[in-house]
Amino acid sequence: GEDVEQSLFLSVREGDSSVINCTYTDSSSTYLYWYKQEPGAGLQLLTYIFSNMDMKQDQRLTVLLNKKDKHLSLRIADTQTGDSAIYFCADFSGGYNKLIFGAGTRLAVHP
């Protein structure tokens, strides 16, 4: 079945850029998403990208998609302490809107 993988942990200094990576296996993916989860909270949709795009920018967030390698990344510019959270990559291949989530990357931002 489809699979989504992420590295589990990333530590960055405040003000630096963070890059969170994700790989997926489903070649029929149409949209890929990034969600943010703060402690004890639900998932907040950050951004998503259509599979025929290779880049999407939204303020401090840049999403890069390499469809050939099935690799997705999320770059957060000027990372702040408020960006500390778990970031989930998710894959959508249509049908009844089923999302396949990765295990999440815990981003820790230190001074």
Added chain:
Amino acid sequence: DAMVIQNPRYQVTQFGKPVTLSCSQTLNHNVMYWYQQKSSQAPKLLFHYYDKDFNNEADTPDNFQSRRPNTSFCFLDIRSPGLGDAAMYLCATSTKESPSGEQYFGPGTRLTVT
């Protein structure tokens, strides 16, 4: 603001005692989902409703049931909770007509089983 609301935010139940978690939405979305998320894991889809059509994931235990009496509300019933059912339960919504399929999540209900 349009949103997804879950009540209660924290629920404690005893082993084997039935419990119901609720979700409501003001987005008027036709699809509603229930996910189970255990610590440090990805959310796992339990089932979803497209309007009143119920779709169960193949590996969802029979102990979990759901009801959707109307567009706005959806309930998760756990008939006989075990210690392994302690988790965060997330409700989400989407609209079938959206090609991008994005889902909007509630804040979750953390279930503790004693």
